Amino acid sequence: MVAQQQDSGAAYLRIEGVSKRFGDNRVVRDVSLTIARKEIFALLGSSGCGKSTLLRMLAGLETPSAGRIVLDGEDLATVQPHHRPTNMMFQSYALFPHLTVEDNVAFGLRQERPKLARDAIAARVGKMLDLVQMQRYARRKPHELSGGQQQRVALARSLAKEPKLLLLDEPLAALDKKIRQETQLELVHLIERVGVTCIMVTHDQEEAMTMADRIGVMSDGVLLQVGTPGEIYEHPNCRFTAEFIGETNMFHGRLGPQGVACADFPAPIAVSPLADHADGSEVSVSVRPERVLLSREAPGALEGGLNSAAGEVVDIAYLGSYSVYHVRLSGGRTVTASVPSARWGDAAPPTWGDAVWVSWKAPAGVVLSR
Amino acid sequence: MSRRRPFLLRGRFWVGMLPWTWLLLFFLLPFVLIVNVSLSTPDLAIPPYIAPLHQAEDGSGVELVPDLSSFQRLGDEIAALGEDGAEPLYLRAYGNSLLLATLTTVCCLLIGYPFAYHIARARESIRNVLLMMVMLPFWTSFLLRVYAWMGLLDSSEVGLINQLLIGLGIIDTPLPLLYNTGAVLTGMIYSYLPFMVLPLYANLVKLDQRLLEAASDLGARPLTTFLSVTLPLSRNGIIAGAMMVFIPAVGEFVIPDLLGGGDVQMIGRNIWDDFGPNQDWPMAATVAVVMVLLLIAPIIVFNRSSRSEAGEQP
Ligand SMILES: Nc1ncnc2c1ncn2[C@@H]1O[C@H](COP(=O)(O)OP(=O)(O)O)[C@@H](O)[C@H]1O
Ligand SMILES: [Mg+2]
Secondary structure (H helix, E strand, C coil): CHHHHHHHCCCCEEEEEEEEEECCEEEEEEEEEEECCCCEEEEECCCCCCHHHHHHHHHCCCCCCEEEEEECCEEHHHCCHHHCCEEEEECCECCCCCCCHHHHHHHHHHCCCCCCCHHHHHHHHHHHHHHCCCHHHCCCCHHHCCHHHHHHHHHHHHHCCCCCEEEEECCCCCCCHHHHHHHHHHHHHHHHHHCCEEEEEECCHHHHHHHCCEEEEEECCEEEEEECHHHHHHCCCCHHHHHHCCCCEEEEEEEECCEEEECCCCCCECCCCCCCCCCCCEEEEEECHHHCEEECCCCCCCCCCEEEEEEEEEEEEECCCEEEEEEEECCCCEEEEEEEHHHHCCCCCCCCCCEEEEEEEHHHCEEECC | CCCCCCHHHCHHHHHHHHHHHHHHHHHHHHHHHHHHHHCCEECCCCCCEECCEEECCCCCCEEECCCCHHHHHHHHHHHHCCCCCCCCHHHHHHHHHHHHHHHHHHHHHHHHHHHHHHHHHCCHHHHHHHHHHHHHHHHCCHHHHHHHHHHHHCCCCCCHHHHHHHHCCCCCCCCCCCCCHHHHHHHHHHHHHHHHHHHHHHHHCCCCHHHHHHHHHCCCCHHHHHHHHHHHHCHHHHHHHHHHHHHHHHCCCHHHHHHCCCCCCCHHHHHHHHHCCCCCHHHHHHHHHHHHHHHHHHHHHHHHHHHCCHHHCC
16 A cells, blocks of 8 residues: 555655746746656646746756755755756757767766766666667767757667656757657657656647646746646636647636626527636636537527527638638637538538538536636 | 859859968968078078079079078988087977977966856856957057066066065065066967967857756766866867967067077077078078978868867857
């Protein structure tokens, strides 16, 4: 029981109320977060929101203005960067340009005290290069490698010392889109195989959703929401998260007894009753496009709580397995609906200018008060 | 495809020609003239030599008679090395010059590296001020600055340093600071320091900070980081600075002449003596030509090793 608890490592890394300011600029604001052993955690946010700064505080490259960082029971505040059990893979890698691939990977091992034996270092370097499949390039210098190869060398270098915590700053941002997608899962498998706890920083929501066990959404230095990719997508807790992760239809209005009364929707939008929103308060409703149904006829009042409106197709993006329809309602507001191509069976799908109805069930709308 | 204009009408061609023209006019042509003088025969005339290509005395036209006797004298000095009573005047001067230039280069590097490093690490707003201070001495004439050193180092009671030391009661009798090798070295280090600092600064300021962070993150202490990352990556700056100091220092004339005693024989002084008082232009030219040839070797070595690094700087 005890062993199990330790294994699940409820709080391997604890970040408690960490803030960072540069002069008057509050870059990271009161971030608290716990991360479990062997978890892959992604900090997601647009550029400049303070993700890298938070990561650099974990690595010891910046000192927090306030707060505490505890890793595996050890408060890191007083541990200098060159003594921390963390290793970082830098944005655009920061490989040493004057050293070969193997010397780059060996660099950290050569700093170990007591000193490691020469053949122990060589064996470890060989193992790391095997892991990232770069043995053939051991004698090359970084400038003789492609971007993807450099990325793998950087990964090997940051894993060589078996850190307790692996920090990845935009690990794939410097790669071409195609290689990036291939590399995402490869990287996850590799990290899982090594079994290292990992925090990565990215501005690419698809990358975060693909790779991470849990995601922390950051904006303006504040950690807005933490959850699994599914939780964050299906149950965003604020407008920023709802709009930052994936596409959504956002309606603004006032919560009343029949639903949310919006200026740009013909009827009050029925939502699943939510106790924590007071009547009369200003709220938003987020409806994901794949939850919006599209039909040629008015949907019958099959069930209670069906929201529907008539409109006209103004745009269609055909994406193979599904299409994204942009439907303009009579009030002028556009609603997007992503519709599986199979939805229409043998019938011809609606096309530009067709009159259609959009509808969604009450639970599909997520009520957001901030 | 658009038709290419003839190369003589292309601006790029002429811009590309500019440095070559410069080298041709101000290096190659003078060098050829000096080589010509070095192969001449001394003569009591104006100019005081007979060029290898001259009117035959019997009036039978032009004849080509290169006179190798100046080179022969250098060769004789080498041959006589180790014999009793050998006075290798020129060789000693070459040796002194190379030694002093090497010492100057090493000292400038040791002093200049921390200078350049700290300027490169300084906040951007004060970086330019610091650089300006490095270049400030250039606002005064070089000669004046050497004279100022004479005033500082003077070996009598009026020398400023001696005055200070006597005034503080540290010494009773003035120290012989001027007219020796130490004075020459001091003057040379002082004069050439900016030529070391500037190329080193230009190199160090480009150094990617994240490489230092990466080294620290991988467990390297600050000193290890410096020795294994900063220093090797600044190699090209060190080479450039060393060339900027070493090459002119070998031929330095003014500083040894003003600050050095009679025993500090350097090659620049020999050349001066032979062109001036001794009126032996072919010998002076020979000494100069050999010096240029001597310098080509380190230049090639420097160049080769900085080229091998070329692809590595991001
Ligand atoms: N050393 C620093 N000094 C001053 N401001 C900084 C420093 N580092 C980062 N910042 C500022 O902090 C903000 C967040 O930076 P960063 O953490 O790199 O963002 P992200 O990685 O999310 O793009 C930026 O506005 C940046 O200008
Ligand atoms: Mg960043």
